[in-house]
Amino acid sequence: xxxxxxxxxxxxxxxxxxxxxxxxxxxxxxxxxxxxxxxxxxxxxxxxxxxxxxxxxxxxxxxxxxxxxxxxxxxxxxxxxxxxxxxxxxxxxxxxxxxxxxxxxx
Numbered sequence: 001x002x003x004x005x006x007x008x009x010x011x012x013x014x015x016x017x018x019x020x021x022x023x024x025x026x027x028x029x030x031x032x033x034x035x036x037x038x039x040x041x042x043x044x045x046x047x048x049x050x051x052x053x054x055x056x057x058x059x060x061x062x063x064x065x066x067x068x069x070x071x072x073x074x075x076x077x078x079x080x081x082x083x084x085x086x087x088x089x090x091x092x093x094x095x096x097x098x099x100x101x102x103x104x105x106x
Contacts, residue, residue: 009055011036020076020097028071028084033060035071035084049084049100063089065102 009032016028023040036054037047048054050068060067069088076082080097093102 009057012057015071016073018075020080026074026076026082028074030070030072030087031059032057033068033070033088035068035074035082047100049082049095060088063091065093065105066100068093 011027011029012031014027015030018026025038027036029036034051035049036045038045050060050071060069063069068084069086071084072087073085074082082095084093086093092106094104095102
């Protein structure tokens with residue numbers, strides 16, 4: 001969770017959207033190597049996956065459990081986990097519903 005996001009850098013090449021059971025919107029921002037989580041009716045994200053700084057829009061060059069190269073697709077499972085397809089690093093990441101660090105990487 002990140003405390004503040006103002007101002008937010010613009011989205012670039014959105015490749016996926018999904019909602020969880022609490023109506024949180026997850027946006028895959030392909031070109032900026034991140035997934036953003038928004039509360040319903042909010043334009044300010046409250047959680048950031050793949051980056052630690054909302055204004056860091058440079059491509060990610062190193063694969064790790066807390067980075068995403070190019071999030072192509074994302075989904076929420078019935079347990080609230082976020083699954084992200086990372087096309088740059090050719091892998092799938094699973095993020096627990098309370099973490100921005102993947103606990104499973106394929």
